[in-house]
Amino acid sequence: VSQEVEGVDLVTVVTEGIFSYCGVKVKIDTDRHIGDETAIVRSQGEAIGHVTTGEYGSQMLSLGGVHHLTGGSKQEGRATCDALLNLCNRKPVELTIDGGATVIVEAGKPPVIDGKVEHRMRVGCGSATIGMFATQWRGLVDEVVVVDDHITGVVSEHQAGKVLGWEDTGIKIIGRRSTPGRYFKVSEPGLGWGGTTISDPLSILGDWNVKKGARPGLSLLMVSTTGEQFAYYELDDELKPVQKPFPERLQKSVGLIEDNCEPALCTVLFVGGAGGSLRAGVTENPVNLTRSVQGLKTYVTVGGAPVYVWPGGGITLMVDVTRVPEGAFGYVPTPALVAPIEFTMRRDDYVRLGGYENEIRSVEDILAKGGEYLNPRRGTGAPVNNPWPPLAQLRRAAANGAG
Template structure:
């Protein structure tokens, strides 16, 4: 028979966590579902350390971590600070009405400042991923999947980079429970600079990791294009001049033909009479010469001669020298036309080899870039002021500076506080999660004490920086060299 009193005493030892809507009941010595809060001797306790970035002396000079500035402060909210309390490990304002966990007062160059520090619970958040590659990843609007679950989609391709949009409230909450948890897990890993393998409908398998080269269908990418085919012609036309009669730069987007191109016309090059497939845009610039793929210049071409539609016998001549090259220099071939005006492979001359190598040299290393994007809504703003719209106005008026884990952010124009931050600029493991599902991200608002009072801030909760630095669960970090202004 169960001892009812024993059961009651056991339940009395439980702690109810109110840091998110899940409301975990945590037993002594255990953590909640997010692993961020624990029952420590009957007290709800944030278990991760509170992260503080500090100035450091490097080769006899001061370095300001995460915040740019100069010794002579010009009044901007980017002044050097001996220590900056980040939102990492701070705790949340949930259920919205509570003031931020840390509202920190400090003095800089004789100016009283306040930094409001919190961790935001973001259901409305996503990742914008830039993948530097000419490889075909998949059609625009195609679903991006992890373990079969859609977590985002392919968006518009930009110059030398493929773009993915991942996460968002519809994937987190609008689909099945499995879709939401898979999306949350993938976003958490990517935001914390870990690798995630995704598959794209109708396209490729890609391993994505912030700051690392993408791996497309098992092959690590090395470099992003120097430019489109037309731009490559323009950049290197003068260096080819006199060593070649025609250059065709194979590209999925804009294939360039030197003798027709304006650069070739300026160099008084005679037309070579080689017509490539595709739709002619302007002289020397062709669209749609082949389908997208993993071959030359992001096309599905493995033999570059396949894109040649015809060679005009009235214009071309035997012995004509032809270079075909991709926009990264990864693929190149040298041909000489025979008596029947058919391109025959030949050994590439040294001056041409040098320019092909220079194309490769001018291609920057391929990397994956992960930007976290979120809307700082009611709970965040209410943690700063009882009249949240005043904080929004203050941010728009640039009286309040927004950072995330100490890293600078871009705040989008328009309504609300919608911001983006490069995860590489943030300390490692800056992000957490709650199983609602949603991501947890640090955010800080810095302003003068006078401005904080004017926007109706929680002045009775302001604490001194010195008191915060006495916290026992404190991690002190030096500068992050990847953060702008931290060098």
């Protein structure tokens, strides 16, 4: 299809690709532990992928791929294709993770983890939260601990606290100290505070040290990385933290953490390798298309949505399925997914790479006559008593109240 855009004559090859080498990358915004890295992810009881390396505030899944689609049992291939198709078409899919959680994933919607809707993703790790909000707590509380399965932060020891002149409190955190005010391994990953297994935050505290500032009446705020869990304590005469009603003066700071947390969503990226006969439908010498894409002379889209093309050989692309038209993905019984794909370039570049110049048609011609598989009843010479579409019949049916 040719079209002039801002004075440049462009050609777009519009087609569909059959992708057996394809899958989806799923980003689930949550602190909660959904499964160990490399744990098998299942749909309809069949293995369709695995848990991969987590990202900041999110858990990640890698699903599909040719080995699950065609390398396993027939049922595994069907379950994989069905899950990928629904995920790409923005429908909810229930996934179970071996040794982990059951998660309902739907692109653009909050994840549902073990029946609970996730509302917020973390503002940062415990250390980052301290860095962002230390000034909010100065003068209102003696100590703040932000509980996190990655890095638990302690404001009196943290550099952000030191810059503000924060006094030592004699606190003891049970965990592996990284740098001042930052602790790893305070707990195993789980569904509790800050993505840990913790339900009682006091379980990560050791004995308080009088020589380093501990004293009766010292106030302590413990909060999670999303601000969803928080508690306030004061040390008694034996230097044991005793929970007290949450003071009004700290409500604003906890609310500020929540306000800075973005809504938790599921993101689904379709990943596919465009190869084989698909490229031959664009040019007589398919490698020329690959080189043109890698040389940024050809712009690739999926249903009009922008894609990321991986560097290196081939045309391996990723696209956010929420930017693709609704219902754009299909399947074939291979099993494999079918996805729209378009290649846009300057007309002279298309001719140079060996494109089918004689097949180029204008947008106006396409809209008037249809695509490649033209219905002959709309062309010249069609019988006058056999119009298409049958508008008169449709109008009569509408007038008579037919559906």
